[in-house]
Amino acid sequence: MHTEPTPLLTGRGLVKRYGQQHALAGVDIDVSAGEVLAIVGPSGSGKTTLLHVLAGILRADEGRIALDGRRIDQLGEAGRSELRRTEFGFVFQSGMLVAELTAEENVALPLLLGGRDRTTATDAAREWLGRLGLAGKEQRRPGELSGGEAQRVAIARAIAHRPKVIFADEPTGALDTRTGHATVHALIDSARTTNTAVVIVTHDRELAASVPRTVAIRDGAIDQAVPAA
Amino acid sequence: MNPVQLAWKVLRADRRTQVATLLTAAGVAVATALVLLLASLPFATESRAERALWQEPRYELSTGVAPTIAWSFSVDEIDGRQITRVDIAPLTDGDIALPPGIDRLPEPGELLRSPELAALADSRPPAELADRFAAEPVGVLGDEALRFPEQLVVLVGHTPDTMPANALELTAFGTGDPRPDQLLTLLAGVGLVVLLVPSLVLVASASRLIAARRERRLAALRLAGATPAQVTAMVAAETGIAAVAGGALGVAISPLLHRAATTVPWDGGTWFAHDFVLGPGLVAAIAVTVAVLVVGAAVVGLRRVVSTPLMATGGHTRKPLSGWRLLLVPAALALFFWTLSRANTGDGALPILVALGVLMWSPTVVGPWATSALGGIFVRSWRRPAALLAGRRLRDDPKAAYRASAGVVLAAFAGSMALTLMPSLESEAGYYSQFRDEVLYLDTNEDRAGPIAAAVDDKLARYGLDARASRVDQAELVSGDQYHTATIATCADAERLLAGVGDLPCRDTPAIYVDPALDVADAGVPDASTGSAVPLPADAPVVSTDTAGLLLVDPALWPADAPLLEVNVAVPADERTRETVRTALLAGSGGEQVVSKEMKLGQQDTQLADLRRVTVIGLVTASLLAGVSAAIATAGSVMDRRRTFGALMAAGTPVRTLARALRAEAALPALVSTVGAGALGTAVGVGLFGLVSGSPAVFSPWLAAPVVLGALVALIAASVCAPALRRVRAEPLADE
Numbered sequence A: 001m002h003t004e005p006t007p008l009l010t011g012r013g014l015v016k017r018y019g020q021q022h023a024l025a026g027v028d029i030d031v032s033a034g035e036v037l038a039i040v041g042p043s044g045s046g047k048t049t050l051l052h053v054l055a056g057i058l059r060a061d062e063g064r065i066a067l068d069g070r071r072i073d074q075l076g077e078a079g080r081s082e083l084r085r086t087e088f089g090f091v092f093q094s095g096m097l098v099a100e101l102t103a104e105e106n107v108a109l110p111l112l113l114g115g116r117d118r119t120t121a122t123d124a125a126r127e128w129l130g131r132l133g134l135a136g137k138e139q140r141r142p143g144e145l146s147g148g149e150a151q152r153v154a155i156a157r158a159i160a161h162r163p164k165v166i167f168a169d170e171p172t173g174a175l176d177t178r179t180g181h182a183t184v185h186a187l188i189d190s191a192r193t194t195n196t197a198v199v200i201v202t203h204d205r206e207l208a209a210s211v212p213r214t215v216a217i218r219d220g221a222i223d224q225a226v227p228a229a
Numbered sequence B: 001m002n003p004v005q006l007a008w009k010v011l012r013a014d015r016r017t018q019v020a021t022l023l024t025a026a027g028v029a030v031a032t033a034l035v036l037l038l039a040s041l042p043f044a045t046e047s048r049a050e051r052a053l054w055q056e057p058r059y060e061l062s063t064g065v066a067p068t069i070a071w072s073f074s075v076d077e078i079d080g081r082q083i084t085r086v087d088i089a090p091l092t093d094g095d096i097a098l099p100p101g102i103d104r105l106p107e108p109g110e111l112l113r114s115p116e117l118a119a120l121a122d123s124r125p126p127a128e129l130a131d132r133f134a135a136e137p138v139g140v141l142g143d144e145a146l147r148f149p150e151q152l153v154v155l156v157g158h159t160p161d162t163m164p165a166n167a168l169e170l171t172a173f174g175t176g177d178p179r180p181d182q183l184l185t186l187l188a189g190v191g192l193v194v195l196l197v198p199s200l201v202l203v204a205s206a207s208r209l210i211a212a213r214r215e216r217r218l219a220a221l222r223l224a225g226a227t228p229a230q231v232t233a234m235v236a237a238e239t240g241i242a243a244v245a246g247g248a249l250g251v252a253i254s255p256l257l258h259r260a261a262t263t264v265p266w267d268g269g270t271w272f273a274h275d276f277v278l279g280p281g282l283v284a285a286i287a288v289t290v291a292v293l294v295v296g297a298a299v300v301g302l303r304r305v306v307s308t309p310l311m312a313t314g315g316h317t318r319k320p321l322s323g324w325r326l327l328l329v330p331a332a333l334a335l336f337f338w339t340l341s342r343a344n345t346g347d348g349a350l351p352i353l354v355a356l357g358v359l360m361w362s363p364t365v366v367g368p369w370a371t372s373a374l375g376g377i378f379v380r381s382w383r384r385p386a387a388l389l390a391g392r393r394l395r396d397d398p399k400a401a402y403r404a405s406a407g408v409v410l411a412a413f414a415g416s417m418a419l420t421l422m423p424s425l426e427s428e429a430g431y432y433s434q435f436r437d438e439v440l441y442l443d444t445n446e447d448r449a450g451p452i453a454a455a456v457d458d459k460l461a462r463y464g465l466d467a468r469a470s471r472v473d474q475a476e477l478v479s480g481d482q483y484h485t486a487t488i489a490t491c492a493d494a495e496r497l498l499a500g501v502g503d504l505p506c507r508d509t510p511a512i513y514v515d516p517a518l519d520v521a522d523a524g525v526p527d528a529s530t531g532s533a534v535p536l537p538a539d540a541p542v543v544s545t546d547t548a549g550l551l552l553v554d555p556a557l558w559p560a561d562a563p564l565l566e567v568n569v570a571v572p573a574d575e576r577t578r579e580t581v582r583t584a585l586l587a588g589s590g591g592e593q594v595v596s597k598e599m600k601l602g603q604q605d606t607q608l609a610d611l612r613r614v615t616v617i618g619l620v621t622a623s624l625l626a627g628v629s630a631a632i633a634t635a636g637s638v639m640d641r642r643r644t645f646g647a648l649m650a651a652g653t654p655v656r657t658l659a660r661a662l663r664a665e666a667a668l669p670a671l672v673s674t675v676g677a678g679a680l681g682t683a684v685g686v687g688l689f690g691l692v693s694g695s696p697a698v699f700s701p702w703l704a705a706p707v708v709l710g711a712l713v714a715l716i717a718a719s720v721c722a723p724a725l726r727r728v729r730a731e732p733l734a735d736e
């Protein structure tokens, strides 16, 4: 018998309504430190909503969320902003990099916003870009990178400030299968070195199968028919 | 589906397109109404001038052949307001054609006056105003005979022998082509540029609001196989709807603007409502031209999307702006000063206005370069993320970043130009007279001077004043081959009345008083008929004085019938007696021009006050337009990048930080370029001033005002950043 790792991020009874419709209808979910978790489910089932609620981008209508045992669902906008900036990292579907900034500056941005000075931030950015195989492309603009490269810049940006959790919403959506898998594994490998948990929303069954744990969502609730790996 | 239908469909469905269309229409409406007003200014001054033709000296009607009227014009003043006085005497028994608004000629001893003058004269003691005309009011001048509604004007009837000394003999009352007010026409031209450009920038900013979205839509249409012509037609239709609606609105509100303009005084008075009317053909032409310009600008702005179906936003790298752009400023300045230097060759104001247009356009070319350079400095030396974001943005798309401040820059340019001109013109204002400031005097001829002085003394006595009239004349003296101007007056009068003359060593007997520096030995009065000089009495005592340049001859020593240059009757007055002394001089002289310092300075003050008023109105209007368009442009730039900003906010970037970056982005180019535009405007102001004066321009601390105003407007405009970002934050990851 092995001991359950203490959950890092917990959500209990999460409900999110859009008018009459329940996008989330009472979801319980745990994310442990350093684990990799995939959220799967049909289109419109509530995956993105769950991710946004967990990350504090959206406010849940009901339910509790705690990080390290500390309630975070009651924080105000400023508090949640700070949390997202310091404890979380984000990888969006299509990079969403700042078009005018170089790759290096894009990665340094969260560090700078967190109060780090210019040298520290750019050094860290260069290091992560190197680790993700982008050495030599630090001064390129997002428009001068391929989709996969841009996504790896986004990963470097999400991880450079060593967050506790990285949320990734369909990070491979705009990439071909092979590049997509390589990108996700670059994310997972990086996260392992910093003991960062990764929550990935994906449609890709093959990808979902390759990560340690999967949670399935249907109509805003955890789908018990799909066994959690 | 034809382009107009497609445009309607988009307009009905999309809220942001609705907002942009409304703003575009509003911008077009403002532009149209402003152009309609400015275009009517020359006509308005012309119809003013036409009504006042009978009040103006028309030397071309003084041919000497069969004159019908003796006509004299003078300017009078009460409480700083100008009174126009026309004296007239018929020279024939036949019919005299009367100007509009004058239904009969006043008989000798009668007068017609404007309603405002009638009210003023009836409200004061006769000694202060009514007596000046020494005639019985028998009627009122109609509106068609008044320059402006509240004009003080009087038409006094005479017999030919009671007419003032300098009366003209005219063949008819003044008719013919009225000349528009040149200064106001010039200002209308400047105003056209200064106000039209910010309104067009406003229109451009409004269409930028949906540019990114429209580009995407058009790119989709292009990819779906629409031809460039179809896409262009669609945009033309979209903008056309806004332009037509705005143009119609502009024509509709233009009477209100005209109505407001009638209350703005110019050249001494306000306007009649019908002064500003433009012909329907001209109105239609202006409205259509503005609309066509706007649609044309929208179509030209689309070149990029039309030429390539791939999306223009995002991935493309922009070419850095060439430093050659900087050369435009010296080139435009050179062109401007060149046209100025040729201003007197008779080409008129058009080349100067064109050069002014080029100058005003030059910040638009140089501004983006300066913006990019500024961005470069930031990119190199940033310490905080806001500076990095702003710097990269400025460097990446300097044109877009500059666009927000283009209007402010123009306002600063025009403002510093005007503010350079005004204090300089003010310093030009002055009063030069041989008499002391408190002296009122009139200029007449030798025959009339005696009777006038007696009549004036009579009036003064009757009004209970102690002051009396004195003769102070001027004449030419020749000594050897040296010519001198001598003042002919008693020593006591000279001490009392002449400017710059202090205590004189007055003798009891007639004498000649002279600055020893002047060589007046054997001086005599030149006699043109004999070619020799009539000597002054040889035994006359010559007294040296220490008053520089003085050559004073007692009237008793002046040879009878020797020619005089100038014959003046002068009376000293003070604050309390001034209006009454003026009345005595006018009543005693039958309407000669009476001169005083107050009147001269009053006229100059009026002009400067007019200029300042018009400048303030123009500056405030331009700043308002500029502020609005800068705000729209800033909001547009947030909307263009809402996905990026949304992602940054989702990742925890505070609105505060982004707002700081955006504010820097909006305000910095404005600050830098308003300073530049201010300097440029000052240079142009100095140039324009040189056109009208030889003396150096005066620089006042007010020159900083437009720059401060510009910066303030830019900051206010930048304050829309935070609200716009908060709207993004509401749904950070929503697609548009």
Ligand SMILES: Nc1ncnc2c1ncn2[C@@H]1O[C@H](COP(=O)(O)OP(=O)(O)OP(=O)(O)O)[C@@H](O)[C@H]1O
Pocket: A018, A022, A023, A041, A042, A043, A044, A045, A046, A047, A048, A049, A050
């Ligand atoms: N802003 C919104 N307003 C109204 N309804 C919304 C909004 N966002 C999501 N929904 C609804 O909530 C439900 C869940 O949406 P969500 O985006 O979480 O689905 P998803 O599982 O991420 O789907 P997909 O796989 O297609 O991205 C959907 O039915 C959607 O229509």
Ligand SMILES: [Mg+2]
Pocket: A047, A048, A049
């Ligand atoms: Mg989704």
